[in-house]
Amino acid sequence: MRLHHHNKKHPCLERLLKTATPITLDSTSKVLILSDLHLGNGGRRDEFRRNAGLVKTMLGSYYLPEKYSLVLNGDIEELFKFSLESIVAEWSQLYDLFLQFELNGFLLKTYGNHDASLIEEKEYRLASSMVNALKFQYGSDTLLLFHGHQASELLWETYPMVSRSVIFFIRYIAKPVGIRNFTKAYNSTRKVAIEKSIYEFSNQAKIVSIIGHTHRPLFESLSKVDFLNFRIEELCRAYPSADSEQRTDIEQIIASLKTELEASYKQGKKIGLRSGRYKNITIPSIFNSGCTIGKRGITALEIEGNKIRLVYWYIGKQSRKFISVRSNQPTELGSTGFSRVVLNEDSLDYVFSRIRLLA
Numbered sequence: 001m002r003l004h005h006h007n008k009k010h011p012c013l014e015r016l017l018k019t020a021t022p023i024t025l026d027s028t029s030k031v032l033i034l035s036d037l038h039l040g041n042g043g044r045r046d047e048f049r050r051n052a053g054l055v056k057t058m059l060g061s062y063y064l065p066e067k068y069s070l071v072l073n074g075d076i077e078e079l080f081k082f083s084l085e086s087i088v089a090e091w092s093q094l095y096d097l098f099l100q101f102e103l104n105g106f107l108l109k110t111y112g113n114h115d116a117s118l119i120e121e122k123e124y125r126l127a128s129s130m131v132n133a134l135k136f137q138y139g140s141d142t143l144l145l146f147h148g149h150q151a152s153e154l155l156w157e158t159y160p161m162v163s164r165s166v167i168f169f170i171r172y173i174a175k176p177v178g179i180r181n182f183t184k185a186y187n188s189t190r191k192v193a194i195e196k197s198i199y200e201f202s203n204q205a206k207i208v209s210i211i212g213h214t215h216r217p218l219f220e221s222l223s224k225v226d227f228l229n230f231r232i233e234e235l236c237r238a239y240p241s242a243d244s245e246q247r248t249d250i251e252q253i254i255a256s257l258k259t260e261l262e263a264s265y266k267q268g269k270k271i272g273l274r275s276g277r278y279k280n281i282t283i284p285s286i287f288n289s290g291c292t293i294g295k296r297g298i299t300a301l302e303i304e305g306n307k308i309r310l311v312y313w314y315i316g317k318q319s320r321k322f323i324s325v326r327s328n329q330p331t332e333l334g335s336t337g338f339s340r341v342v343l344n345e346d347s348l349d350y351v352f353s354r355i356r357l358l359a
């Protein structure tokens with residue numbers, strides 16, 4: 001048996017776990033986790049601009065009145081491209097909104113690689129909310145929230161000191177001489193490598209990690225294509241013992257999941273989507289909130305009491321990419337034109353039982 005693989009140490013992640021700011025969850029806790037807003041100066045190169053109305057509305061008219069606390073899990077500001085002054089000037093109302101979440105419980109914000117230099121900014125409006133990592137205590141179990149770049153092997157992603165020189169490089173050297181997409185050099189292989197190392201670390205520590213960074217939503221360690229496969233398997237297993245009415249339902253659901261899976265694979269070739277499955281049995285130890293700069297909408301994670309959910313907010317017609325695997329119906333928020341659909345939901349007790357039994 002090749003045990004060395006499973007004993008691999010992750011000193012950086014272990015230190016994060018040890019030093020993370022603790023928060024105790026109870027049955028009344030409500031937390032929204034968002035990451036990767038990449039706020040800019042409001043101009044053409046500001047990737048957040050497209051979904052700004054959606055984000056302001058869902059925060060102000062849904063999560064705030066619903067008494068959620070807020071975790072902003074890294075890369076909230078795009079400091080590789082814009083100055084903090086220009087970002088804060090453009091999005092001052094959004095900062096006001098963020099701060100209101102303190103009244104519901106807490107507002108906490110982790111450092112990402114694109115906003116690591118905030119550590120230098122003493123006057124920054126959210127300075128008192130900044131943490132390296134957060135740990136939610138759920139009974140005797142732990143959920144560790146951090147941006148995710150700390151698992152990267154690239155020094156400039158991991159350490160703030162290095163990242164400052166990278167900012168200098170990008171703003172003053174790379175851009176003028178036309179080195180493009182330097183900050184977006186995330187190919188699929190690198191995303192999977194980061195996810196895999198966090199997955200292995202979480203299994204060893206028997207915790208759940210909640211990250212952002214790769215912009216790819218994960219629920220119970222599964223990407224969308226993995227989950228579709230998984231769900232089809234479950235339904236096939238249920239089929240033999242189902243009565244005739246249930247069988248008709250299962251047949252219909254499987255047909256639509258198959259169509260969805262084929263579409264995802266087809267689209268996946270274009271966008272570099274690939275399977276994130278690591279072993280035959282998947283341990284549900286890594287979740288990713290995705291990002292808020294998607295073309296058609298945003299993904300986020302919600303914790304409510306003993307439940308964890310991956311949700312999708314979008315404007316207008318629902319995009320094909322995010323048809324709910326659980327056949328959940330979207331709900332429009334009043335008559336705002338913005339809708340929320342629960343893509344996936346499970347109980348934290350189930351998640352931690354699987355981790356305890358399988359990791």
Ligand SMILES: [Mn+2]
Binds near residue numbers: 112113149213214
């Ligand atoms: Mn990042």
